[in-house]
Amino acid sequence: MGSFDWDLLTGRMTMDEGALNVFDMDADAYDGDPASLGSRVLPDEGRRLDTLVAQALKDGSDHYGAYFRIRTRSGTQRWTHTQGLVRRDAGGRPVRIVGIVRDASEELTESAARLGLDEGRRQRTSVVEGTTAALAHARTVQDIIDLLNDSQGLEHFGAASLVMGLLEAGRIHLVAEGPDGAFVPGTRFTRVDEPYPMGEVIRTLRPRFIESPEDFAASFPVLWPHISGLGITSAAYLPLIAQARPIGALGLLYSGDRTGFSADERNLLVALGSSIAQSLQRAMLYEQEHDLAEGLQQAMLPRRILDVPGTQIAVRYRSARLGRDIGGDWYDIIPLPGGRVGAVIGDVQGHDTHAAAVMGQLRIVLRAYAAEGHTPATVMARASVFLHELDTERFATCTYAEADPATGLVQIVRAGHVDPLVQDPDGTARRLPVDGGLPLGLSAEFARLDYPVTTVELDPGQTLLLYTDGLVEKPGADLDEGLQWLSSLVKRGPRDLQELADHLCDVVEERGGEDDVAILLLRREGAHPPQSGGRLQQHVGQNDPEALSSARHMIRAAVRAWGAGGRSDEIELVADELTTNALMHTDGGAIVTLRMLPGPERRLRVEVEDRSSALPRRREAGESGVSGRGLLLVDRLSDLWGVEPRGGGKCVWCEFVTEQPADRAGTD
Known part of the structure; x- marks a missing residue:
């Protein structure tokens, strides 16, 4: 048996001769750094000890104790026991640990210790592997919720009932509960400051282990009457923390002969809670990115199809x-x-x-x-x-x-x-x-x-x-x-x-x-019945009076041949105005096109295309003005008119609804 004194502020651990003998280590081989003992402590045991000490420092405990195995210089293994007292300053901060280590090989038989250790390790490994494997396939928050709601999710934890809540705008939203019938009415949404266990662990960022029904009833008298009929004997509520901030809480409720939690079980549940929290955060980030990208793409797609x-x-x-x-x-x-x-x-x-x-x-x-x-x-x-x-x-x-x-x-x-x-x-x-x-x-x-x-x-x-x-x-x-x-x-x-x-x-x-x-x-769709008439087109040069006269003749002949009736003069006037405007205000000639549009009503369309991208402007002519009335005439006389870009230029067009054949026959 020997003693040690561990200064947590400097990190140095002083060990007497007896303690060094327990670790089978010479005094000149130890430099005061606890890491120097790593060659003696088995890796799994070292990690377990580190977790135990860290938990004691974090939860305010004033002592801890544990059995662990070391490997001597000869290669043999033997059981050792340690006990430590945690000293804290006036503010509650741990500053020092003093304790003992002793040879426990006579206290525990190797076979009994191995049996208990292997069984505990097997159970821990099974739970960790099962939960990790299940969470590995969860991509969304709903996937994780479905996993926890599943009956197999309870088997992973060995619990009789399970609840999980996510923190949303200062409230806890209960998103998972199992099995069916375990839901407590009125707890779907609760405030963080309400006297419920999930609110407590989110506020304190520390797990809450409830050891007995009496402990549950005394700690949470508002909730206990609603779940006392479920046969709950103990419970563990874990904060789900990701990147140093709470995102929710997980509750595992146990029944039967199960009471209390060993140090190993507590460490295991804390580790599983951390794994679930990391999976939830990953799923939330994935969904946020997916929603952002999907929203961006939907905004980029046309909102409606004409x-x-x-x-x-x-x-x-x-x-x-x-x-x-x-x-x-x-x-x-x-x-x-x-x-x-x-x-x-x-x-x-x-x-x-x-x-x-x-x-x-x-x-x-x-x-x-x-x-x-x-x-x-x-x-x-x-x-x-x-x-x-x-x-x-x-x-x-x-x-x-x-x-x-x-x-x-x-x-x-x-x-x-x-x-x-x-x-x-x-x-x-x-x-x-x-x-x-x-x-x-x-x-x-x-x-x-x-x-x-x-x-x-x-x-x-x-x-x-x-x-x-x-x-x-x-x-x-x-x-x-x-x-x-x-x-x-x-x-x-x-x-x-x-x-x-x-x-x-x-x-x-x-x-x-x-x-x-x-x-x-x-x-x-099915084609409209063919209309009488057709399509005529003529090019009019910039300084070609004969071409302009020919275009006017073509317009007059086409309008009369296609039966425009009483609108002939209007069509001829508008077509002439558009052609003249193109020749006067652009460089180059114009292409004049007349055609009958297919459809249930007779519509004659006039198009004048030029090589200028400048759009026509509607101007007020004034009382004595001689120009500026062109677009006014087009707007007043045609049924529809507009301007379309045409690659290297534009096209000004207008449409006229002409009389139906039956109307024309009745008029005659």
Whole structure:
């Protein structure tokens, strides 16, 4: 037997000769540092002793004691016992430990000690391994809650009942309780300052071990009457602490013959509480990042899709749910001049908030280029240059389709993206091969900005399916197999376009996957009955009076031939005003186009296109002014009018509703 004196302020431990003999250590081999004893104490025993001493210093205990094993210089092991008294200053801070160590090999037989030690270690290892393995698969807070609510969760802890609450805005929200029937009414939400055990451990940041029913009844008289019928004999309430702040509390309630907690059991429960807290914090951070990225991406996607006459459109976005965050998938529908529509599907490289941010910028500029009237190939090339010049290393795949619902003509450009599908009215779906170029960003980097254009024609009832690769990529299967699977899925799916879009998302959700998915379906509706009339166009040079006179003659002849009736003079006046305005205020000539629009009513459209991007301005002419009345006339005489960008210039247009044939016959 020997003694020691441990100065906690300096860290030095003085040991007398007897204590050194217990550790089988020479005086010249010990330098006063407790770490020097590490070569004698077995590793597992050393960690257990450290935890025991730390807990005694933290919980205000004035003494501790423990058995442990050491290894002598000869390699044999023997049992040793230590007792320590903790001395504290006036403020309660521990400053010194004095105690004894003694040889306990005669006190404990090796076999009995080994049996108890091995059994205790086996139980501790089983609980730790089981809980850790279960928490390793939990990605969200709900996963952890489901684990603790499960009956197997109670088996991990050896408890009869379990409760867990999360700290939310100064209140404790009870999110898990088990088994069924253990919930105490009125405790779903409680304040931290209320007299409940979870509130106490959150306030003090210290575990609360309740040793007996009497201890429970005396400590928490408000709660005890509600749970006394459950046969609870002891309980452990643990604060869930992450990054030095409480995030909740865990309560384990025991029944039967179980009373009290040994030092090892307390240490074990504290360690498990810490593991659960770390898992909860990880899940909370994951959900916050996921929600942030998903919110960012949803904000970047178009809030609503405009109705486009002559088409049905359905769009969907499904975020990734396994292993990754939100990605850069997007869709867009762009109304274009002349009743045409642009359809976009794309995917920015990566699965994070940066990918979502790049996606938003790319979607906006691609929409702007398309709305300016550029051709599909030019839209794609300019978008690639923009992405290349953006401060990012990301690239993007994309497909852009420009469709005219009136004629069914579709021009498609593909930048490294998967081929679209076409569905026939009978449901049959097939792959639509589209010539492609490099992904956006890469084509600009390698100076390969020539994107080929594939032209197809959609018949009434046919559907163009655009999607990102997350829809067809399956583990262990190549892209062709994925496209065949998608074609079969579309064929078996609903005929209604919105229901088909939902069906595709539901199947992908059931299949899981590590990538997000965007879907755009565009169906051409039945064509309107053909109208009498057609389309006429003429170029008018800047200094060509004959061309201007010829254009006026063409307008007059077309208006009368197409049966404009009483609006002939109005149409001729407005068309002449728009043409003259283009010649006077722009450099270069103008292109005058007249055409009858398809639809249930007869509408005649006049378009005057020039090479200037300057928009016309409506001005007040004044009482004696001779100019400034042009747009006033257009506004007063036409039913609709507007201005559209056309790539290198603009187009000013106006529309007139003309008489129906039946009305004209009745008038005659």
